[in-house]
Amino acid sequence: MAGLLAATLLALAAGAREAGAACTDPPSAEVNWQRCAFDGLDLRGVDLNAARLRDGSFFRADLSRSDLSGINGFRAKFVNAVLREAKLYKAKLSGADFTKADLTGASLTEADLRRARFFGAVLRDADLTGARLKGADFTRADLSGATWIDGKRICAEGSLGRCN
Secondary structure, three states: HHHHHHHHHHHHHHHHHHHOOOOOOOOOOOOOOOOOEOOOOOOOEEEEOOOOOOOOOOOOOOOOEEOOOEEEEOEEEEOOOOOOOOOOOOEEOOOOOOOEOOOOOOOOOOOEEEEEEEOOOEEOOOEOOOOEEEEEOOOOOOOOOOOOOOOOOOOOOOOOOOOO
């Protein structure tokens, strides 16, 4: 009976852990940081592959060279964040805010960027091959040297707000 009770308690604890975000968990693949705030933190080179970052806040955070492939970052805030050379392959970032973020050399291939905001962001030499951009706002964004969604077109130097 005691063994059954212990097993039940362990199962309930595991279920509770999976259901809620643990904002104090260290960065790791598949971490659940939903609705967590990491404003101003140095997260360079971390592996957040397939992490749950929905509604998370990364204002002024440095995520350079980090792996954010396959993340769920619906409505996440990356305002003034640094994501230089970050991997965002197949990331789900619809509604995310990248206002004034530095995404120089970032890989956004096959990312879902519908309704994302890139106001004043730097996307120089970024790769947008296969990205979904419906409703995305690139007002004043620097797209110079970026690979466009068709995977062939390279945006000309001085491409601000759109790929020329």
